[in-house]
Amino acid sequence: MTTQTKFPTLEERGFGDGGNGGEGSAGRSAGGNGTALSVGPTGIWIAMASITMFFAAFTSAMVVRAGLGADWTRVALPRILYLNTAMLLASSVTLELSGRSLRAAREGPFFGWLMATAALGVAFLAGQLDAWRELAARGVYLATNPACSFFYLLTAAHGAHLAGGLLALFYLVARHRRIARGASGQTILKVTTLYWHFMDILWLYLFLMLALWV
Amino acid sequence: MAACPATGRRMGGGRAARVPQSVRSSDMAKASSESVAPQVAQGFWRKYVFSTDHQIIGKQYYFLALFAALVAMFLSWLMRVHLAWPRLAIPGLNALSASGAPAGLMTPEYYLSLLTVHGTLMIFFVLTTAPQAGFGNCLLPAQLGAERMAFPRLNMLSFWLTFTSLGVLLASFFVRGGPAISGWTAYPPLSALGSITGPGEGLGQSLWIISIALFCVASLLGALNFITTTLDLRAPGMTLMRMPLTAWAWFVTAILMLLSFAVLLAACVLLMLDRVAGTSFFVPSGLIVSGQMIHGHAGGSPLLWEHLFWFFGHPEVYIAILPAMGVTSHLLSCFARKPVFGYRAMVWATIAIGFLGFLVWGHHMFVSGMNPYSAFAFAVLTVIIAVPSAVKTFNWLGTLWGGRLRLTTAMLFALGFVSIFVSGGLSGIFLAEPPVDVQLHATYFVVAHFHLVMGMAAMFGIFSGTYFWFPKMFGRMMNETLGKIHFILTFVGAYCVFMPMYFLGMAGNVRRYAQFVDPYLQPLMPLQRFITVAALGLGAAQFLFIFNLFWSLFGGKKAGENPWQATTLEWATPGAARAVYRGPYEYAVAGQEQDFVMQNAPDAGPSRARKEAADDNADQISNA
Ligand code: HEM
Ligand SMILES: [Cu+2]
Numbered sequence: 001m002t003t004q005t006k007f008p009t010l011e012e013r014g015f016g017d018g019g020n021g022g023e024g025s026a027g028r029s030a031g032g033n034g035t036a037l038s039v040g041p042t043g044i045w046i047a048m049a050s051i052t053m054f055f056a057a058f059t060s061a062m063v064v065r066a067g068l069g070a071d072w073t074r075v076a077l078p079r080i081l082y083l084n085t086a087m088l089l090a091s092s093v094t095l096e097l098s099g100r101s102l103r104a105a106r107e108g109p110f111f112g113w114l115m116a117t118a119a120l121g122v123a124f125l126a127g128q129l130d131a132w133r134e135l136a137a138r139g140v141y142l143a144t145n146p147a148c149s150f151f152y153l154l155t156a157a158h159g160a161h162l163a164g165g166l167l168a169l170f171y172l173v174a175r176h177r178r179i180a181r182g183a184s185g186q187t188i189l190k191v192t193t194l195y196w197h198f199m200d201i202l203w204l205y206l207f208l209m210l211a212l213w214v
Numbered sequence: 215m216a217a218c219p220a221t222g223r224r225m226g227g228g229r230a231a232r233v234p235q236s237v238r239s240s241d242m243a244k245a246s247s248e249s250v251a252p253q254v255a256q257g258f259w260r261k262y263v264f265s266t267d268h269q270i271i272g273k274q275y276y277f278l279a280l281f282a283a284l285v286a287m288f289l290s291w292l293m294r295v296h297l298a299w300p301r302l303a304i305p306g307l308n309a310l311s312a313s314g315a316p317a318g319l320m321t322p323e324y325y326l327s328l329l330t331v332h333g334t335l336m337i338f339f340v341l342t343t344a345p346q347a348g349f350g351n352c353l354l355p356a357q358l359g360a361e362r363m364a365f366p367r368l369n370m371l372s373f374w375l376t377f378t379s380l381g382v383l384l385a386s387f388f389v390r391g392g393p394a395i396s397g398w399t400a401y402p403p404l405s406a407l408g409s410i411t412g413p414g415e416g417l418g419q420s421l422w423i424i425s426i427a428l429f430c431v432a433s434l435l436g437a438l439n440f441i442t443t444t445l446d447l448r449a450p451g452m453t454l455m456r457m458p459l460t461a462w463a464w465f466v467t468a469i470l471m472l473l474s475f476a477v478l479l480a481a482c483v484l485l486m487l488d489r490v491a492g493t494s495f496f497v498p499s500g501l502i503v504s505g506q507m508i509h510g511h512a513g514g515s516p517l518l519w520e521h522l523f524w525f526f527g528h529p530e531v532y533i534a535i536l537p538a539m540g541v542t543s544h545l546l547s548c549f550a551r552k553p554v555f556g557y558r559a560m561v562w563a564t565i566a567i568g569f570l571g572f573l574v575w576g577h578h579m580f581v582s583g584m585n586p587y588s589a590f591a592f593a594v595l596t597v598i599i600a601v602p603s604a605v606k607t608f609n610w611l612g613t614l615w616g617g618r619l620r621l622t623t624a625m626l627f628a629l630g631f632v633s634i635f636v637s638g639g640l641s642g643i644f645l646a647e648p649p650v651d652v653q654l655h656a657t658y659f660v661v662a663h664f665h666l667v668m669g670m671a672a673m674f675g676i677f678s679g680t681y682f683w684f685p686k687m688f689g690r691m692m693n694e695t696l697g698k699i700h701f702i703l704t705f706v707g708a709y710c711v712f713m714p715m716y717f718l719g720m721a722g723n724v725r726r727y728a729q730f731v732d733p734y735l736q737p738l739m740p741l742q743r744f745i746t747v748a749a750l751g752l753g754a755a756q757f758l759f760i761f762n763l764f765w766s767l768f769g770g771k772k773a774g775e776n777p778w779q780a781t782t783l784e785w786a787t788p789g790a791a792r793a794v795y796r797g798p799y800e801y802a803v804a805g806q807e808q809d810f811v812m813q814n815a816p817d818a819g820p821s822r823a824r825k826e827a828a829d830d831n832a833d834q835i836s837n838a
């Protein structure tokens with residue numbers, strides 16, 4: 001493994017001053033300025049802003065609804081959530097380690113940490129399902145009272161978004177050879193990493209809100 | 215800003231470095247392996263239907279909006295006829311819905327179905343779709359000097375989601391009970407309880423929610439694409455402050471969409487859960503509907519929906535109008551042959567409107583029993599929005615002042631926009647005062663306000679954009695004579711239909727009623743009939759436009775490269791180098807031979823110094 005895998009600089013992202021005079025139009029026409037390399041990370045930041053608004057709407061609805069009246073009965077949060085949280089945090093660390101190994105051109109660890117991340121992600125989702133199962137066993141369902149409505153709602157919405165990240169991780173796992181060779185997929189790795197950390201932080205926020213209100 | 219010695223132009227921060235050829239070509243290899251629409255021959259389906267080409271997608275959006283507008287207009291005809299002649303059976307209407315219009319006479323509930331679909335189509339599928347996604351896709355990349363949108367496949371997905379969303383909405387005409395009856399605002403508890411609250415509140419309302427949720431997703435993806443394209447794919451030299459005001463409008467609109475549609479999506483999820491999963495986010499306790507006690511729900515609040523909805527809803531009205539404002543600025547400058555007066559002020563006004571738009575949603579809820587102090591705060595913030603709106607209006611007038619006006623059809627519609635926007639906007643100031651709004655809320659005064667300031671004004675923006683960019687989009691000119699007749703009829707028609715509604719509102723005529731049978735409304739009936747006749751005429755005049763559009767597609771005069779002698783890159787020679795050397799509105803610049811200089815025209819020697827002096831001058835004026 002000798003391939004260099006640093007991320008593109010500003011010029012490589014196509015912000016350079018080409019295209020004047022002699023080079024003519026043909027050289028620019030394939031999207032020479034700005035490629036998937038540059039737009040991916042920008043796009044994911046923007047998507048994260050939107051997802052933040054989505055969850056802000058839910059959590060502000062929760063705060064308002066909690067303040068409305070006497071029917072807000074708190075439920076004890078399933079203990080497994082702490083384990084899930086720990087696993088999700090760990091998965092962010094493993095994903096970072098994976099990226100570092102790649103930058104250090106160590107293919108084995110790169111792949112290993114990537115697999116670990118995906119596994120932790122799956123385990124997290126399974127753990128969330130277990131939390132649901134536990135609540136259901138206690139007779140607490142979606143419509144039992146408004147507090148648990150929000151518990152199911154927020155965990156489900158987060159889980160759905162996380163599942164999207166998980167799909168991206170599976171894709172990376174499937175293509176890890178090519179990525180390690182530096183042929184392609186760098187952008188997807190970078191974007192996935194950003195998104196995954198975001199899912200992590202989002203969960204911490206939601207967990208805090210749930211702990212305070214539900 | 216530093217001047218680049220090689221090209222003698224001013225550079226935007228940090229974008230001037232030269233790229234080694236090797237990197238550029240490897241970039242290109244990657245780019246083409248990614249999602250650039252390939253130049254090779256493609257099949258019909260890939261080229262025109264499931265296309266990733268932003269120009270095609272833009273046209274798809276445009277024609278989708280045109281279709282939606284026609285359907286919505288037809289529904290408004292049905293409603294207007296019913297309002298004016300409540301006992302008149304409309305032949306054939308029973309074919310659309312046997313239960314909604316037995317023997318052609320619509321029930322009050324069916325009137326509300328028509329109202330809901332009319333509003334939803336117009337606001338979402340016309341005013342949110344044509345000016346932003348339609349024109350934006352066709353022109354934003356060109357204006358920025360980008361080759362394409364940032365995410366072509368996502369772009370295709372956005373369109374087809376919008377298409378599906380439209381299909382789901384229209385499908386509700388054919389289900390039991392017909393379309394939803396809760397209006398475009400879908401207030402619970404009416405919208406949350408199912409068919410017990412009326413025909414259309416069963417499957418019809420569910421389809422409405424699904425349709426809007428899909429629309430939200432499509433809009434979010436579209437906004438993502440627009441923002442990324444604007445941030446990342448601008449041509450060298452195209453600094454933010456050199457973007458045409460249309461591009462600024464699309465950019466700010468996309469940000470509004472990104473943030474507000476996410477909230478509407480969340481609200482739709484909650485509403486759907488209340489309907490199907492038995493939760494009580496919005497449904498309060500102790501409801502009695504149609505003589506029946508509602509069980510299984512308790513403790514929710516319809517106000518929660520109102521807050522979420524209007525947190526989206528107010529930005530949404532600016533989503534509808536900002537692109538039209540951009541088009542107006544763009545055209546007034548071009549056809550007055552003068553730079554935009556106060557370009558920077560225009561940009562900042564756009565940003566300010568976008569920002570303030572998120573802080574005023576409470577003005578739709580003054581009568582909801584909100585704390586008077588909150589109402590006061592919302593009122594103050596609302597009136598503050600009038601400031602950037604006024605800045606824009608005065609800058610339009612300033613742009614026109616002393617210009618050599620070319621009264622093309624496109625220009626006429628842009629001028630009409632200014633007139634109508636003011637006629638509709640001023641009444642907003644009245645509505646923004648809680649004590650006045652208590653009187654006017656839910657009357658035709660509000661209907662007049664938003665149809666003028668949003669409905670008609672944005673339509674004028676769409677029309678002027680169409681007449682202006684048609685040669686760019688389809689290579690031919692539209693017929694100017696027909697266009698001018700269309701303008702006059704539309705302009706007069708719009709005023710005839712919507713101005714009288716102010717008087718109706720002041721006389722206490724409620725909105726969203728299917729019939730006006732109360733005695734105190736009878737003296738107003740002649741005015742109602744006048745409005746209906748005017749509405750039929752206004753609608754009929756639109757067929758001139760449709761005819762002109764389709765006839766010009768095939769029979770219009772072939773358009774030259776830059777038929778309006780405009781300055782911005784969408785009119786640049788195809789394939790010309792897309793480097794940008796100057797601001798977007800250099801009309802009648804002293805010391806130039808022509809009366810316009812295109813953005814990609816390199817500076818020639820001494821005139822540059824003069825131009826820079828002029829630039830600074832303009833800045834000073836706009837800062838003053
Ligand atoms: C000068 C700035 C404006 C002010 C102060 C203003 C104020 C208001 C207020 C207070 C209402 C609530 C009336 C009520 O329901 O009782 C209202 C309704 C509305 N406004 Fe404006 N407005 C302004 C500009 C605009 C613009 C530019 C648009 C659209 C482009 C717009 C679109 C609407 C719509 C659609 C409604 C009614 C929504 C509904 O109830 O269905 N307004 N406006
Ligand atoms: Cu508003």
